[in-house]
Amino acid sequence: MAERPEDLNLPNAVITRIIKEALPDGVNISKEARSAISRAASVFVLYATSCANNFAMKGKRKMLNAGDVLSAMEEMEFQRFVTPLKESLEVYRREQKGKKEARKDKDKKADSEEQDKSREEDNDDDDERIEEEEPNEEEEVDN
Amino acid sequence: AARLSGGESRPVSLPLSRIRVIMKSSPEVSSINQDALFLTAKATELFVQYLASYSYKHGRGKEKNALTYSDLSHTAEECETFQFLADILPKKILASKYLKMLEKEKRDGQVGEDDEEDEEEEDEDE
Numbered sequence: 001m002a003e004r005p006e007d008l009n010l011p012n013a014v015i016t017r018i019i020k021e022a023l024p025d026g027v028n029i030s031k032e033a034r035s036a037i038s039r040a041a042s043v044f045v046l047y048a049t050s051c052a053n054n055f056a057m058k059g060k061r062k063m064l065n066a067g068d069v070l071s072a073m074e075e076m077e078f079q080r081f082v083t084p085l086k087e088s089l090e091v092y093r094r095e096q097k098g099k100k101e102a103r104k105d106k107d108k109k110a111d112s113e114e115q116d117k118s119r120e121e122d123n124d125d126d127d128e129r130i131e132e133e134e135p136n137e138e139e140e141v142d143n
Numbered sequence: 144a145a146r147l148s149g150g151e152s153r154p155v156s157l158p159l160s161r162i163r164v165i166m167k168s169s170p171e172v173s174s175i176n177q178d179a180l181f182l183t184a185k186a187t188e189l190f191v192q193y194l195a196s197y198s199y200k201h202g203r204g205k206e207k208n209a210l211t212y213s214d215l216s217h218t219a220e221e222c223e224t225f226q227f228l229a230d231i232l233p234k235k236i237l238a239s240k241y242l243k244m245l246e247k248e249k250r251d252g253q254v255g256e257d258d259e260e261d262e263e264e265e266d267e268d269e
Binding site: 007008010011014015017018019021022023026027028029030032033036037039040041042043044045046047048049050052053057062063064065066068069070073076077078080081084085088089091092093095096 | 155156158161164165166168171172173174175177178179181182183185186188189190191193194195196205207208210211212214215216223224227228231232
């Protein structure tokens with residue numbers, strides 16, 4: 001897949017919003033500054049990916065997992081991100097699970113069957129072990 | 144409203160599909176677990192916030208209630224954590240100053256006298 005130059009950039013509107021959230025109200029951000037931060041963010045992704053990939057290779061794995069990314073953050077001297085990232089990941093995993101169940105429910109209802117939801121709740125424990133190498137889903141992401 | 148957000152009402156605003164494109168442009172990467180993709184996107188958001196707030200705090204832009212490019216390049220140069228950005232956030236210099244620098248280098252390398260006006264004309268050809 002050939003990447004066009006703009007594909008390696010992140011959406012301006014989103015970047016601007018994130019910057020505004022980090023600064024006191026009313027502070028102006030020059031276009032140049034915004035564009036520079038956007039480029040910096042892309043470089044950050046590349047740097048983080050490369051670093052995380054090193055950890056995956058050390059573990060003789062071809063698939064980058066959550067632990068690799070967290071290790072990369074520490075390596076890059078962004079330890080301050082690790083705790084908020086872990087918290088976000090927990091929320092994200094719960095939401096993904098919720099979506100999966102909602103989809104299952106839809107399918108089952110379409111077949112006119114009732115699903116036993118109490119069985120699903122027992123699986124919560126698995127999701128809290130974030131540091132383990134077992135990935136949630138083996139499949140690659142196709143958004 | 145400055146805060147380092149972590150997993151609140153919305154998990155992440157940066158589009159995962161775009162993050163994935165950037166990650167995959169790295170040649171050694173074969174596949175990416177969904178959680179890893181999410182974490183990279185989230186980490187990038189935290190990074191943007193950190194870069195912006197740090198630069199604002201330590202820069203001179205705030206004298207005019209602004210975040211400027213100069214604040215950012217200053218951060219890349221001065222702060223070790225952000226040094227990986229130094230190449231893409233170079234310090235800026237006025238074109239006229241740069242031309243004067245070039246002329247000075249030429250003069251320092253030459254024994255004979257120089258005619259400044261002629262040198263400027265030559266520079267235009269570049």
